[in-house]
Amino acid sequence: MSFIAKSPWILHYDGSSCNGCDIETLACLTPVYDIERFGVINTGNPKHADILIVTGSVNHQNRDVLLNIYNQMPDPKAVIAVGICAITGGIFAECYNVLGGVDKVLPVDIYVPGCAARPEAIIDGIVKAIGILEMKHQNMRIKSKWRLRWPWKSELKFSY
Amino acid sequence: MGKQTIIPFGPQHPVLPEPLHLDLVLEDERIVDAIPSIGYVHRGLELLVSKKEYAEYVYVAERICGICSFMHGLGYCQAVEEIMEIQVPERALFLRTIWAELSRIHSHLMWFGLAADAFGLENLFMLSWRLRESVLDIIEETSGGRVIFGACKIGGVRRDISPETLRDMCQKLEKLKGHMDRLTGVFLNDRSVGYRLKGIGVLTREDAQRLGAVGPLLRASGVDMDMRRLGYAAYERLSFEPVTENDGDCYARCAVRARELYQSIDLIAQAVSMMPDGEVDTKVLGAPKGECFMRLEQPRGEVLYYVRADGTRYIERFRVRTPTFTNIPSMIHCLKGCDFSDVPNVILTIDPCISCIER
Amino acid sequence: MKIILGVILYIVAAPLVGGILAGIDRVLSAKLQSRVGPPLLQPFYDVLKLFEKRTMIVNRFQNAYAWCHVIFMAMTGAFFFEGGDILLAVFALTLAGIFLILGAYSSNSPYSYLGAERELVLMLAYEPMVILTMVGMYMVAQSFSFMEIAASQRPIILYLPGVFLGFLYILPMKLRKSPFDISSSHHAHQELVRGLTSDFSGSMLALIEIAHWYETTLLLGLVYLFFSFNPVVGVCAAFGTYFLGILVDNSYARLKWELAFTSAWGIALVLGGGNLAILYFIAGG
Amino acid sequence: MAMEKRIEIFILTVDELVSRTRSLHDEGYRLVQICCSKVDESGKAVLELDYTFDKHYNLYNIRISIEEGAEIPSISEIFGSAFVYENEIHDLYGVSIQGISIDYRGNFYKTAMPHPFTQD
Numbered sequence: 001m002s003f004i005a006k007s008p009w010i011l012h013y014d015g016s017s018c019n020g021c022d023i024e025t026l027a028c029l030t031p032v033y034d035i036e037r038f039g040v041i042n043t044g045n046p047k048h049a050d051i052l053i054v055t056g057s058v059n060h061q062n063r064d065v066l067l068n069i070y071n072q073m074p075d076p077k078a079v080i081a082v083g084i085c086a087i088t089g090g091i092f093a094e095c096y097n098v099l100g101g102v103d104k105v106l107p108v109d110i111y112v113p114g115c116a117a118r119p120e121a122i123i124d125g126i127v128k129a130i131g132i133l134e135m136k137h138q139n140m141r142i143k144s145k146w147r148l149r150w151p152w153k154s155e156l157k158f159s160y
Numbered sequence: 161m162g163k164q165t166i167i168p169f170g171p172q173h174p175v176l177p178e179p180l181h182l183d184l185v186l187e188d189e190r191i192v193d194a195i196p197s198i199g200y201v202h203r204g205l206e207l208l209v210s211k212k213e214y215a216e217y218v219y220v221a222e223r224i225c226g227i228c229s230f231m232h233g234l235g236y237c238q239a240v241e242e243i244m245e246i247q248v249p250e251r252a253l254f255l256r257t258i259w260a261e262l263s264r265i266h267s268h269l270m271w272f273g274l275a276a277d278a279f280g281l282e283n284l285f286m287l288s289w290r291l292r293e294s295v296l297d298i299i300e301e302t303s304g305g306r307v308i309f310g311a312c313k314i315g316g317v318r319r320d321i322s323p324e325t326l327r328d329m330c331q332k333l334e335k336l337k338g339h340m341d342r343l344t345g346v347f348l349n350d351r352s353v354g355y356r357l358k359g360i361g362v363l364t365r366e367d368a369q370r371l372g373a374v375g376p377l378l379r380a381s382g383v384d385m386d387m388r389r390l391g392y393a394a395y396e397r398l399s400f401e402p403v404t405e406n407d408g409d410c411y412a413r414c415a416v417r418a419r420e421l422y423q424s425i426d427l428i429a430q431a432v433s434m435m436p437d438g439e440v441d442t443k444v445l446g447a448p449k450g451e452c453f454m455r456l457e458q459p460r461g462e463v464l465y466y467v468r469a470d471g472t473r474y475i476e477r478f479r480v481r482t483p484t485f486t487n488i489p490s491m492i493h494c495l496k497g498c499d500f501s502d503v504p505n506v507i508l509t510i511d512p513c514i515s516c517i518e519r
Numbered sequence: 520m521k522i523i524l525g526v527i528l529y530i531v532a533a534p535l536v537g538g539i540l541a542g543i544d545r546v547l548s549a550k551l552q553s554r555v556g557p558p559l560l561q562p563f564y565d566v567l568k569l570f571e572k573r574t575m576i577v578n579r580f581q582n583a584y585a586w587c588h589v590i591f592m593a594m595t596g597a598f599f600f601e602g603g604d605i606l607l608a609v610f611a612l613t614l615a616g617i618f619l620i621l622g623a624y625s626s627n628s629p630y631s632y633l634g635a636e637r638e639l640v641l642m643l644a645y646e647p648m649v650i651l652t653m654v655g656m657y658m659v660a661q662s663f664s665f666m667e668i669a670a671s672q673r674p675i676i677l678y679l680p681g682v683f684l685g686f687l688y689i690l691p692m693k694l695r696k697s698p699f700d701i702s703s704s705h706h707a708h709q710e711l712v713r714g715l716t717s718d719f720s721g722s723m724l725a726l727i728e729i730a731h732w733y734e735t736t737l738l739l740g741l742v743y744l745f746f747s748f749n750p751v752v753g754v755c756a757a758f759g760t761y762f763l764g765i766l767v768d769n770s771y772a773r774l775k776w777e778l779a780f781t782s783a784w785g786i787a788l789v790l791g792g793g794n795l796a797i798l799y800f801i802a803g804g
Numbered sequence: 805m806a807m808e809k810r811i812e813i814f815i816l817t818v819d820e821l822v823s824r825t826r827s828l829h830d831e832g833y834r835l836v837q838i839c840c841s842k843v844d845e846s847g848k849a850v851l852e853l854d855y856t857f858d859k860h861y862n863l864y865n866i867r868i869s870i871e872e873g874a875e876i877p878s879i880s881e882i883f884g885s886a887f888v889y890e891n892e893i894h895d896l897y898g899v900s901i902q903g904i905s906i907d908y909r910g911n912f913y914k915t916a917m918p919h920p921f922t923q924d
Binding site for chain 3: 002004038044137
Binding site for chain 1: 513
């Protein structure tokens, strides 16, 4: 078991959601649901995050923002699409400005259905994403033959 | 004149979960200009009227915004009912009022949490959201949903609330009042919170009126304007006074919302005590023809719906002017001249709802 | 030989103590917020996970600065706990802080830039009080050596109550806690995202976190010095101070840098300076 | 206070818009919204702009009809908050409005297609 399973840090991006799934995602952090039990922190900073939670569909303007955020997240990382809008576009799929679900832009690992997705479902999605993160970490380890990424092995990957 | 820095604020930013983008021009830590740019949430749902039938469009209207979802549905339904001249049963009107006020409580409690988070008091954020959960429990118990509950439909409401549940609801809300005292007490009396809120982002009465502010933002500047006075739903028969404060700063906006929480609980108690018996919906036949403006008071302020129908099953034009949209000029005005560390406070005390702005 | 062993022991043990303290902090904060909270060892999981992650850097200087930050932080503690000169330790601590600021400056992100600026202001705010603390300890113990201060049987706290209170006041600035988590906070819910550490990721962030644990241990060590006449009281006071910090963290809003600066200088002047002046006159008279 | 029943709409020409708006402003009215809708008038597409004002909970509507692509004057000098609506109408309907106090020049909404609300 790798440590990534013990401390998945999330980053929440609101695509073009109606706020319903957003507030449910935030509600996961609060006392009744308290997702910090699993070591989850809402980082707010892509460079620190392991799991990207996207609510709402993708449109032409936030497409680049989403890609940018995803590219700034260091590997291993997972993407969760929360809510029906993030999965297919939902009720707004027919709108002219909506491209569709998040998977049009990013590889999505976990789909959490619902309108709005309930906090229990979101927590379940995050726990499932932990499994995927661990798998991705194993793949990285096979490639690099290192269990830990040693600090001096860092790469110049991102610049402004 | 110091060196100017431009800080991109959003669209992804931990303080504001929603994608508003602001370019803040800073001189050291002082904001000299703020340029908002929107469109990250723009879906164009006003055009969906040509694809969804008028009765089906209620679902879209509810998803304009997930926080005041019920009120958006209510506004749309009222506009269509107005055009079609439908008499909504009394009981349905009272139930609508109750759900609308529950939405207001849940929205304000959520706002208190986000505001606490903005000035770095994590503990208060957790407390407010914990109280909010008890309101959500009531909403779930009565309607089946937590944030988007689809209780409103053209001609009435979708389900009835039994008298026992109504009684329980009143008791729970009465109990909630005690917890709210603690919450609002911290907001209004704590010294460090007061330091972050008092005198910050002042909007004078004249500026508020000139810039078209609405809702708690306007009432905090001393203007008595509350669309509930129009008497839609059952408000005509309930007695209440709009809450106003005179300072126009972030603290006053907090105080307005704090007092509105109690007002809402009081309104619900009044509505429950006056609740008539009878049906909760009427049959709707035909299609709307005509046009209508409908205004409601949302947690964030006055919202206006314009519906124009031509007698087919599809509405011709639907427009919604949401409170946050008209509060943008006030927000820009307040941001200018304040500190960078005040930006989250000022933005949040406007209570922005970006998906409302852009629809 | 004994010193070398001691240094090695310190370098291994200090982050463990700091990490456990951070874990206690998170559990206690969660309890104060009526949540269950993470496991006690969560900070260690976090840091080990960060080592597992790929590290993205903006430029190579960043790595060097992060390394210097943690090395100097560890060295400071080593000076301090192995009986070195506390004045030297305090200057090395400042240097370690400067390296983090340089690291934040070296990335072009406006958030880390502003975070670095605020950290500099904070440094200006707390540094006078730290120096006054050192001077006060010298006046009481007639030595800058940690060993001699710790060994002195005089209850330093009785001579320096004002200095101690002033030191308590600046402690949240060094520990990055509310009300002074201005430049970088534990919870990234502020206008600067994570401020100073916004642009560090993966193992570099882990190093900064470890450096923070060293710093926590070191600062609690300074608190211990005030009560060193009785080791049990000293350890209790150090932990008590930390818990007080958690309590304050959970009950205050984040203040602004102007207030942090003026209040820290005011307190340094009144409490610290006043205390030293009284001490001087009593000693002189 | 009763609900607003049938709405009163005053139909004006483009030239009268600014002067009427100014007199409403002086009478203490507040700008509630500006709304644009596309209507077919005997086979020809016409844009109708509704300017809604409010005083003491009473709505006052001004409606002007223009052709697509026409130019109209801005009222943002009179009502400071008008600039958001005018930018919106410019971006979504392609109406060019002269002299908006804060003019985004088509960058307020960045949509997939220009002037989506005029497309069929």
